[in-house]
Amino acid sequence: MTGIRELSQWRSLTRDGDSRARYQRMLQRADRDIASMLEIDVEKGFSSVLGQNSPHLQGIPFSVKDNIALSGFSFTCGSKILEPLVSPYHAGAVQKLLSAGAVPVGKANMDEFGMGSSTENSAFTVTRNPWDLDRVPGGSSGGSAASVAAGLVPFSLGSDTGGSVRQPAAFCGIYGCKPTYGRVSRYGLAAYASSLETIGILSADISMMEQVFHCISGTDERDQTTWEAVPAYQDEQGSPTAAVISDLEGMDPEIRRGYERTLEAMKSLGWKITEVSLKSLKYAMPAFYTIACAEASSNLARYTGIRYGMRHSTSAAQEEMVRMTREEGFSAEVKLRVLLGTYVLRSGFQDQYYLKAQKIRTRMKQEFDMMFSQADVLLMPVYPVQAFKAGDEGMTPMQQKVADRYTLPANLAGLPAVSFPAGIESGLPVGMQLLGPSCSEERLFSLIRKLSEVIPPPELPVRLGAEEEADD
Amino acid sequence: MTDVFIGLEIHIQLLTRSKVFCSCPSGFGEEPNLHVCPVCLGYPGVLPALNRRALEFAYLTGLALKCTMAKRIHFDRKNYFYPDMAKNYQISQFHAPVGVHGNMDFDAEDGRKTIRIHDIHLEEDAGKMIHGSGKSLLDYNRAGSSLLEIVTEPDFRSGREAELFLQEFRSLVRTVGVCDGNMEEGSLRCDANVSVNKPGKGLGTKVEIKNLNSSRFVRKALEYEIRRQSRLLRTGRAIIQETRLWDEKRTRTEPMRSKEEALDYRYFPEPDLPPFCPDEQFITKVADMLTELPISRYDRYRETWELNEETARYLAEDVSRAEFFEQSVEQGADAKLAASWIKGELTKLQAKGEFSFSRRTVDPQGFSSLLRLTDAGEITAQQAKEVLQVMAETGGDPQTIIKERVITGGLDEQQLRDLASAVISQYPDTSAQIQGGNMKALGFLMGSIMKETGGAADPKASRRILLELLGIDLTK
Structure with missing residues (x-):
């Protein structure tokens, strides 16, 4: 089961030219209100397929966040500065899926360069939450999450720098996997904060997520930070110990109820619960944004309009042309982070900011090491609030950054974290996450599958047209 | 009277087949923008993948320069905007370079001297920007080529010393086989920094000189700069800390940028490349690659065969020539005779393109038996030259050539x-x-x-x- 359709039903959508043309029309119609995709082209996607290595994934459609390279498709990263860019190559993870026989059908909208938590900060369009069109789908992989929750595709590739897979997955009532740093190749993921981010998976079905993870993980010689991981755990037989943070603050009542519900489910499954404290948690936000902005200031320096992407129409000399291109091509949020990053990296000031942030990061890793010597997993909410309203009624960029505190630790420590739906409150999904030690993805999938037997995943607001399918 | 302090920053392009972080071939003189890919053009999403051979060459150079070799290295990003640098940062090494605290010997005019090496570090080269007629053109063929930077301590006292050192250095990197040492084509580049001060006062204000495309320019630019700074010092005027460019046409240095305009490179560790810790196998492999250095050969030739300075240096500075010489002596040739014939006839043949010490048509065995025949008076020197010419053309041995051909000594x-x-x-x-x-x-x-x-x-x-x-x- 995929949660929405049987695998065979997904496969039939891409089976032959007529099915693909019909699927193309269905996607375009279904996406009209939610605007999850920046480009939809089933036929082009089908012609990119490189093999059929996987009986599970062969013929299965998927969407790809627009900061991940898919040759022949747009590669905007949600930014005006890359609007005219078509990717000349495939990302490592994409290539593995194409060899497995999966069919990419389009590029998903996102917050510009992954900077944001609502997918409102895209240069092109605002993506809506399929659960409630007045609300945001979360971000930055909001297009990916919305495309899965609306039933357009069974899974999507996103990226998670500070929660950008898990938070939109939680907002949209689906699963989101942020793998261990180095287990999935970053080759082809346009860098925002290189040392923090990974390509991740969004899906409505935990088994499909597991299949996709199995396919895209492993070494890639083009990403030398990947390594051949020995999975830390296989299927669990005994009762696991789940850690919870004793003094967790700031959750909305709806989130609190989902958290309590998950704790009850764990207890009912016979899991041991142990209370821990994570002292470095309160420093996660400043440490994260110091490092992320520092790396972003360097990673985004390549966008100048000289070799590719948008170029300002000025006739000025190159230095001025570059300045004007960046002035016009980047949004205010991107400029803010580039400036902050430039500021914290100045010589003579690194001790004060960048190195201090790295110390917090090291400390956090040590705390997690300690914690996972006593517990198998850590339960945390994904985000302190449910999907918030789009526009002025929503959260300010600063409030959003503060609210990232539960998702940031996994990125700072390079650990795997999988978010899952933990019921519906006030008509909207609530998301929780399990974190585990390095390379424990397999265990996290297995434990979350057990939890889903107690807290079944919600029925999704599927939008992929029923009337067209009746033609079959 | 003044004290002079000169240090050099030398860049060498390593002779790796592909670039340092991608699989594009590294080469000179190709059609512009032919050897490029998403990685060396800095497309979104690409990552550097470190070339193993470049690492070996970097460690090998470190070994030849007697550096303390790093047990763990990592790369840093050097951030600055320039159109020929695709990512607008250069992947280089700042905090943990390949080698530190090395030294190198060379013969200055007043005898042997040891120069201390501050550090050597591996980095990527930039592309080329060509300006002309209101346009600037960019060629990224060179972008991402493997570059090794060698930084000396300010141990030189004159332009001539720096020039002689560079000549010895070029011979060293060629001998070790890490660089072709061609300054005209830019595979060996050198910046110099120089300060002068009143005797005993230590280092003065440092001025950096760029655009030095030959070892001769290095000497001339330094000599000019020492005169300029000494004059300022003598007349009590301030020397400004700055970077200057050598203008060969006007034979003088011109200001490029002052200290106030200096860039803040905002170095930080490169997150896309894991640290490298050489294991025993790597260290053994690199140690096996190291050959005898030119200066040590020079000493040996002087001592063992009492060759004169000029001849010994001529033989030692080129490894294939040196090996040809030594093998000929092993085959029984008289060392002085062999040396003089290599320096004379074989070099002439090489200049005419009829012979090469590295791709030999005349082997040391044939060469030494030819010398023995001459020595024994069986053929004249002039005949021997003729035989050598035939040997170079046909690859035959001298006995057969003498037997089969009429060797008249140039006269029929x-x-x-x-x-x-x-x-x-x-x-x-x-x-x-x-x-x-x-x-x-x-x-x-x-x-x-x-x-x-x-x-x-x-x-x-x-x-x-x-x-x-x-x-x-x-x-x-």
Whole structure:
């Protein structure tokens, strides 16, 4: 089961030219209100397929966040500065899926360069939450999450720098996997904060997520930070110990109820619960944004309009042309982070900011090491609030950054974290996450599958047209 | 009087087949933007993948420069905007370079000197920006080529010292095989920094000089700069900390940017490349790659075979030439004779493109037997040159060539005959004496022929022809 359709039903959508043309029309119609995709082209996607290595994934459609390279498709990263860019190559993870026989059908909208938590900060369009069109789908992989929750595709590739897979997955009532740093190749993921981010998976079905993870993980010689991981755990037989943070603050009542519900489910499954404290948690936000902005200031320096992407129409000399291109091509949020990053990296000031942030990061890793010597997993909410309203009624960029505190630790420590739906409150999904030690993805999938037997995943607001399918 | 302090920053392009972080070929003089890919063009999403060979060459150079080799290295990003640098940061090494605290010997005019090496670090090269007629063109073929930077301590005292050091350094990197050492093509580049101060006052204000495309320019620019700074010092004016460019046409340095305009590179560790810790296998492999350095060969040639300085240096500075020499001596050639023939005839043949010490048509064995024949007086020097020419063309051995070909010493039979007739008519008295049985007088006529031909005539043939023309048959 995929949660929405049987695998065979997904496969039939891409089976032959007529099915693909019909699927193309269905996607375009279904996406009209939610605007999850920046480009939809089933036929082009089908012609990119490189093999059929996987009986599970062969013929299965998927969407790809627009900061991940898919040759022949747009590669905007949600930014005006890359609007005219078509990717000349495939990302490592994409290539593995194409060899497995999966069919990419389009590029998903996102917050510009992954900077944001609502997918409102895209240069092109605002993506809506399929659960409630007045609300945001979360971000930055909001297009990916919305495309899965609306039933357009069974899974999507996103990226998670500070929660950008898990938070939109939680907002949209689906699963989101942020793998261990180095287990999935970053080759082809346009860098925002290189040392923090990974390509991740969004899906409505935990088994499909597991299949996709199995396919895209492993070494890639083009990403030398990947390594051949020995999975830390296989299927669990005994009762696991789940850690919870004793003094967790700031959750909305709806989130609190989902958290309590998950704790009850764990207890009912016979899991041991142990209370821990994570002292470095309160420093996660400043440490994260110091490092992320520092790396972003360097990673985004390549966008100048000289070799590719948008170029300002000025006739000025190159230095001025570059300045004007960046002035016009980047949004205010991107400029803010580039400036902050430039500021914290100045010589003579690194001790004060960048190195201090790295110390917090090291400390956090040590705390997690300690914690996972006593517990198998850590339960945390994904985000302190449910999907918030789009526009002025929503959260300010600063409030959003503060609210990232539960998702940031996994990125700072390079650990795997999988978010899952933990019921519906006030008509909207609530998301929780399990974190585990390095390379424990397999265990996290297995434990979350057990939890889903107690807290079944919600029925999704599927939008992929029923009337067209009746033609079959 | 002033004290002078000069330090060099040398960049060498490593002879790796592909670039340092991608699989594009590294090469010189190709059509612009032919050897590029998403990685070296800095497309979104690409990552560097470190070339293993570049690492080996970096460690090998460190070993040759007697550096303390790092047990763990990592890369840093050097951030600055320039159109020929695709990512607008250069992947380099700042905090944990390949090697530190090295040193290198060379012969200055007043004897042997040791220069301390501050550090060596591996980095990527930039592309090239070509300006002209209101346009700037960019060629990224060179972007991402493997570059090794060698930074010396300020241990030089004159431009001439820096020049001599650079010559020795070029010979070293060529010998070790990590760089072709070509300054004109930019595979070896050098910036210099220089400060002058009143005697005993230590380092002065540092001025950096760029755009030095040959070791001669390095000397000239430094000499100019020392004069300029000394004059400022003498007249009590301030020396500004700045970067200056050498203008070869005007033979002077020009200001480029001052300290206030200096860039803040905002170094931070490169997150896309894991640290590298060489294991024992790596270290052994690199150690096995190291060959004897030119200066040590030079000393050995001086000591063992008492070659003069010039000859010893000439042989030692090029590894294939040095090996040819040593192998010839092993094959029994006299060392001094071999040295002089290598420096003379073989080098001439090489200049004409008819022979190469690295791709040999004449092998040391054939060469040494040719020298032995000459030494034994069986053939003249002139004949030996001819034989060597044939050897270079055909690759044959000297004995066979002598047997199969007429080696006349540059004169054919008829020329030799004409010459002999002329000598006989010139000295009728001597000829008469010989005909009268005084064979000792033949030596005089022979000597005259030799004198006429500058020693090129074959003595046996000359003797035969003279006797024949004089009507003497010794067999009777």
